[in-house]
Amino acid sequence: MVLSSVLGFPRIGVNREVKKAVEAYWGGKISADELTKVSAEVKKYNWTNVKAKGVDLVPSGEFSLYDHVLDHSASFNVIPKRYLGHGLSALDIYFAMGRGRQADGVDVPACEMKKWFDSNYHFVVPELSDETDFKLNFNKAVEEYNEAKALGIETRPVVLGPVSYLVLGKPAREAKPGFQPISLLPKLLPVYKQLLAELKAAGATSVQIDEPILVLDTAAYLEKQYATAYSELVPVAPKIVLTTYFGRLDSNLTFVAKLPVAGLHIDLDRAPAQLNATLAAVKPTSLVLSLGVVSGRNIWKTDFQAAIKLGQKAIDTLGSDRVIIATSSSLLHTPVTLSSENKLTAEQKDWFSFALEKASEVAVIASVLSGSQDAQVTALLEQNKKSIAARRAFETNSNDAVRKRVAAITPEMLNRKSPFAVRLEVQKKHLDLPKFPTTTIGSFPQTKEIRTTRAKLGKGEISQAEYDKFIEKEIETVVRFQEKVGLDLLVHGEPERNDMVQYFGEQLDGFVFTQNGWVQSYGSRYVRPPIIVSDVSRPFPMTVRWSSYAQSVTKKPMKGMLTGPVTILNWSFPRADVSREIQAKQLALALRDEVNDLEKAGISAIQVDEPAIREGLPLRRSDWDTYLTWAVDSFRLATAGVTDTLQTHSHFCYSDFGDIFPSIQRLDADVISIEASKSDMKLLQTFKEYGYSNEIGPGVYDIHSPRVPGEQEIKDRIAAMLEILPDHLLFINPDCGLKTRGWKETEASLANLVAAARWARQQFA
Ligand SMILES: CN1c2c(nc(N)[nH]c2=O)NC[C@@H]1CNc1ccc(C(=O)N[C@@H](CCC(=O)N[C@@H](CCC(=O)N[C@@H](CCC(=O)O)C(=O)O)C(=O)O)C(=O)O)cc1
Ligand SMILES: N[C@@H](CCS)C(=O)O
Ligand SMILES: [Zn+2]
Numbered sequence: 001m002v003l004s005s006v007l008g009f010p011r012i013g014v015n016r017e018v019k020k021a022v023e024a025y026w027g028g029k030i031s032a033d034e035l036t037k038v039s040a041e042v043k044k045y046n047w048t049n050v051k052a053k054g055v056d057l058v059p060s061g062e063f064s065l066y067d068h069v070l071d072h073s074a075s076f077n078v079i080p081k082r083y084l085g086h087g088l089s090a091l092d093i094y095f096a097m098g099r100g101r102q103a104d105g106v107d108v109p110a111c112e113m114k115k116w117f118d119s120n121y122h123f124v125v126p127e128l129s130d131e132t133d134f135k136l137n138f139n140k141a142v143e144e145y146n147e148a149k150a151l152g153i154e155t156r157p158v159v160l161g162p163v164s165y166l167v168l169g170k171p172a173r174e175a176k177p178g179f180q181p182i183s184l185l186p187k188l189l190p191v192y193k194q195l196l197a198e199l200k201a202a203g204a205t206s207v208q209i210d211e212p213i214l215v216l217d218t219a220a221y222l223e224k225q226y227a228t229a230y231s232e233l234v235p236v237a238p239k240i241v242l243t244t245y246f247g248r249l250d251s252n253l254t255f256v257a258k259l260p261v262a263g264l265h266i267d268l269d270r271a272p273a274q275l276n277a278t279l280a281a282v283k284p285t286s287l288v289l290s291l292g293v294v295s296g297r298n299i300w301k302t303d304f305q306a307a308i309k310l311g312q313k314a315i316d317t318l319g320s321d322r323v324i325i326a327t328s329s330s331l332l333h334t335p336v337t338l339s340s341e342n343k344l345t346a347e348q349k350d351w352f353s354f355a356l357e358k359a360s361e362v363a364v365i366a367s368v369l370s371g372s373q374d375a376q377v378t379a380l381l382e383q384n385k386k387s388i389a390a391r392r393a394f395e396t397n398s399n400d401a402v403r404k405r406v407a408a409i410t411p412e413m414l415n416r417k418s419p420f421a422v423r424l425e426v427q428k429k430h431l432d433l434p435k436f437p438t439t440t441i442g443s444f445p446q447t448k449e450i451r452t453t454r455a456k457l458g459k460g461e462i463s464q465a466e467y468d469k470f471i472e473k474e475i476e477t478v479v480r481f482q483e484k485v486g487l488d489l490l491v492h493g494e495p496e497r498n499d500m501v502q503y504f505g506e507q508l509d510g511f512v513f514t515q516n517g518w519v520q521s522y523g524s525r526y527v528r529p530p531i532i533v534s535d536v537s538r539p540f541p542m543t544v545r546w547s548s549y550a551q552s553v554t555k556k557p558m559k560g561m562l563t564g565p566v567t568i569l570n571w572s573f574p575r576a577d578v579s580r581e582i583q584a585k586q587l588a589l590a591l592r593d594e595v596n597d598l599e600k601a602g603i604s605a606i607q608v609d610e611p612a613i614r615e616g617l618p619l620r621r622s623d624w625d626t627y628l629t630w631a632v633d634s635f636r637l638a639t640a641g642v643t644d645t646l647q648t649h650s651h652f653c654y655s656d657f658g659d660i661f662p663s664i665q666r667l668d669a670d671v672i673s674i675e676a677s678k679s680d681m682k683l684l685q686t687f688k689e690y691g692y693s694n695e696i697g698p699g700v701y702d703i704h705s706p707r708v709p710g711e712q713e714i715k716d717r718i719a720a721m722l723e724i725l726p727d728h729l730l731f732i733n734p735d736c737g738l739k740t741r742g743w744k745e746t747e748a749s750l751a752n753l754v755a756a757a758r759w760a761r762q763q764f765a
Contacts, residue, residue, distance in 0.1 A: 002311065002320050004366035005057035005290060006050055006359050007208060007243060007265070008158055008330025011064050012520050013042040014337060019524045022065055026099075026524075032091050039065065043144065047153045049356055054363030059208065060148045060155035061141040062330060066098040066523045069123035069168060070111075072160050073097070076191055077135045078126045080172060082108050090137070098124055098523055100705030110705045112170070112678045113522055115615045115654050117212060117246045119297070119333055120529075120571050122522035122654070126169035128181040134191045141207070142198045149203070157204055158330075161211040161242070162192050162229050163222055168213070185225050189232050196237035206239040206262065214256060215247030215267070217621050223255040230259045241265055241290055245329035246297075247619040248274040257281035265290035268310055269297065269328035275310060279317045288321075289314055292328030294353075294361045299334055299517075299531060299573045301353045301391070302361045304368070304384040311369045325366040331355040335517035335528075348512055348533070351391045395577040399510070399535035406585045413592075414636040416644070416668060420694050423644045423670055430645040431557050431604055435765075436718075436732050437488040438757045439697065441651050441673055442561045442607060443500070443737030444478045444493035445746055454498060471496045472549055479554050485747070486754040489605060491559050492550035494739065498528075500563045500609065501571040505530025507542045508590055511572070522704075525740065531573045532583055538590035541597045548601045559649065560598040560606035565591055565634040570612035580616075581630040591638035599642050607649035608639055610667070611736075614656055628663045635667050647671060653736040655683060661690040673697040675735040677709075677717065684724045696725060699735030700756070701749060706741065708748045714756035719763075727764050732757045 012018050021038035024030040043063050050058045064071050073079065074094045083093045086106045095101070100110035113122040141157040148155040162185060169181040199207055211226075213219050219226075234240060241263035242256065248271035249256060256264065257278075264287050266278050275291070282289055291314055293307040307325070314323045337356040338349060353361060364380050367373060373381075416423065457467040478493030497503040505511040511530045518526040543562060551558040565587035574583055591608065598606050613635070618627050639648045650669040655676065657664060664672065676683055676698035684698055700717045701709035718732065732753060738746050 001372075002315070002366045002369040003056040003324045004054065004362040005156065005324050005326040006055050006059055006331060006362060007245070007292075007296065007327050008059050008062040008332055009046045009050060009359075010332055010334065010336050010355050010520065011042065011046070011062065012336070012518060012526060013038075014045060014340065015516070016518055016526065017042055018065065019526060022524045026095065032089070035065070039063065040147070043147060044151060047148050047151060047155065050359045051153055053356065053359040054367070055359050056363075056366070057156040057206070057324070058148070058153060059158045059330075060144040061157040061159065062332075063144060066095065067122070067124045069126065069160065069165070070094065070098055071140055072165055073124070073126045075136060075138055075140055076188070077133055077137050078128065078169075080111070080127050100702075100707045102705075102707040107707065109678070109702060109707055113654075113704065114168075114656060118615055118617065118619060119246075120519070120521055120527065120612070120615065121332060123168065126165065126181075127172035128166065128169045128184055129172040129175035129179060131174060132172070132184060132187070134184075134188050136191050136194050139195055139198050141195060142202050145199060145202055145204050156206050156208055156241075157199055158208045158210065159195065161209045162188050162233075163225050164211045164213045167218065167222070182222065182225060185229060189229060192229075192233055193236050196233055200236065200238045204238045206241060207237060208241050208243050208265070210243045210245075212243075212245055214244045214249055214252050215619055219252050226255060226259060230261055234260045239263065241288070241324075243290070245270075245292060247271055249278070250274075250620070253277060253281050257285060257287065261287070263288035263290055263324070265292060265324075265326060267292040267328040269293065269295040272310065275313065279314060283317055288324060289318060290324035290326045292326050293365065294325075294327045294358050296327045296329030296331050296358075297333050298576065299352045299354060300576050301351060301384065301387050302358070302365070303388045304361075304365060304381055305388075307365050308368055311365060315369060320370060323369070325362050325369060327358055327362060331358055333519060334358065335514065335519055340516035341514055343515055344512060347390070347394075350387045351394075351533070352531070354517070392577075394534070395575075397534060399537060402535040402537050402586055402589070405589050406582060409585065409589075409637060414633055414640055416640050416642075418644050420668065420670065423647075424695070426644045427647045427670060431489070431647060433488050433557070434761065435727070436730055436757050436760050438732045438754055439487060439489035439559065439673075440482075440491055440733055440750070441735075441737040442491050442494050442559075442609070443497070443739035444481075444491075444495070445741050445743050446495070446739040447743070450474060450495050471546065475546060475550050476553050479550055481747070483554060483556065485750050486758075487750065488556070489559050490550070490554060490556050491561060492546055494561060494737070496546055500737075501568050502528050502530050504542060504563050504568055505572055507538070507540070508536050508587075509539050510534045510536035510586070527571065529572050532569075532575045534575070536583065536586040536590060538593055542594055544594070544597050544601050547598055547603050551603060557604050560595075560603040562591055562594060562606065562608045564608045564610035564613075564650065565638055566616055566631045567610050567612040570616045584630060584634040585637065588634040588637040592641050595639055596641050599646050604645060605647040605649060606639075606642075607651055608635065608669070609651045610635055611651060611653045613652065614654065614660060617660065624660075628660065632663050632666045635669075639669065649673065651736070655679070657683070657686070661686060661692065665690065665692055665694070669694065671695040671697065671731055673699065673731065673733050675699050677702045677735050681720055681724060684721060688724050695729045695731060697731030697733040698725075700732060700753060701734050703734050703736045703738055703741060706745050708745050709752060711752040711755050714752055715759055718756055718760045722760070722764055732760070
């Protein structure tokens, strides 16, 4: 019999219950016990509903109050010393690591967050050194397994594997030079053995161990570590299904197929072509093969016929007892359920599947392949055929004007009129900014008042004119504040934006958006990715009104603010029938018109944010060049249509640039701002080594935490930066936008930033 499985379910609750409860706990409004009750309800909802859809292997242990990697760190006692000794409860230590803490005499910044592979989810990076004292503080996998069992639901626990856990970590501050986290594997394995043995004793018959780094080139060097780890774990553990996702195993398959585990999961959504090689490799073994045929990364309905074909191929080689039908990855990256959507048309709704619907899809596909197809399944198959055909028919509609414009893009359209050195001089005169200009990344606090006023507009409780007046008032407040605190290049604060991507999606043709399609981005912060369904174009200017208004109330230069084509694409659910390149270029043309309109409206600096450019990089190096060419070209297409006086900015948070520096240079933005406050100076050193030539603002403080950076702290950072970067190219700004911050800490932080910049002007005149 072919079993069905879901690799992980969204842990936010159908109505964002977890966000609300976690934030209420942080605000002192509910107790830890009440928070536990909310978590228990959400887990119960997930388990019972996934089970009710007919899924055989229901996941447990992947629920999280903040981040699943952080859960492992807390459980393994990977807790940096700075969080200990303050008398905090284990739960408060956990949250302090996730978001920092500045209260009651405790002042600790958060741990670093990084992007989870090529997704918009962020994990908290484990900090490791030879001093790390691994022990099992608690066994979350067992606790949740038992919790589900008590509800009468048998689950398959999910654990992040030891090799991936270590490779995703970084050397702690106290680590010796050259320390490599993977060297801790022998010390970590006893903890995994204990965890897995306890799971077996609790009655779990199988466990899903995630080793996503197996789809990266780096895993090729870890064959020995994988062999050691799994030969030690297998004898004590429930049956292990080694789980890979987001890409292809490629040559790593050779050693993975030899590991003594019971099963292997591969992602056939991202890498369908790996099926043949995997079948050949596992055929002579006794491995069960779990086929990720239902995408965990997009929201399109699965084509049952195509999935059944892949499944049948595997059955023909391995037999049905050795095949599992699964989601390609955890469903963490998809919204909870389509049934919460009341505004999508029936035609649109018929195109999509969210997490609960996907759970049903794996169950249906598995029952067809098992030969246990009843009348209900036959009807679902028929219905799916119709839905897929309807979507295909819709896809043939194209906007000819957009297609022709993309086809007519010329190389000249990608180039600014003069080289950077010329523009720099022209812009210095035109903008008249002081040395070490201070600026912010765009957003100012999105207060409860802003969000509720927007919600009132949505519900029709206030008119558009009332809402617009309110936004004008907010913009003016932000402008006056910036003038008062002494910032140089101002922003309008983005109060009109629900989100930097959703806002544009809602104004562009070719998108649809959801009411409740929330997806966790980090901690308690969620996003509602818009969905690209057809060719993209800009019916009207999108930001000109607000940027012009902001400029009209100040004499200081105002920076226009847009989200770049690659970031809009990456943080939306893209269409599956057209390449990402084409979608990025369509977006770029729409943004090019917006950039040109902003310049015409008298705006003299425009920031086009591309924080997702690194995240969109393919996981395999051999695929990089193709991506980087179209991604950088798209940014250039959006920004190059302006005169030399227009200062273009771009911004990148999570600046894990690795080897893509030449592409950052090729963007040819006049100024870039990058997240740098939590990385050491190695990042800036690399900019220097590559000879980065344009202006640059490395963030001087972390905005993800409510903690206020001291003036001296910022001065020290500026001084350190100036040891590496040329002083005439340096901007001073925070790491990222301030939308998640409160006004109190924003005022204090920016006052310190401006004071530190003024000091630098005297010190480094
Ligand atoms: C820069 N980042 C972003 C990423 N991805 C994006 N798509 N956008 C980003 O900005 N990826 C990398 C980083 C991740 N960082 C963040 C930072 C902040 C958030 C965030 O604040 N999310 C908000 C939701 C934002 C939003 O869409 N707001 C809407 C609706 C708000 C709402 O809940 N309204 C209530 C009613 C009002 C009330 O009572 O408060 C409701 O509908 O019930 C809006 O402003 O209109 C969050 O709340 O998590 C995300 C990623
Ligand atoms: N302009 C955006 C960029 C975030 S990455 C902001 O300030 O929120
Ligand atoms: Zn940012």
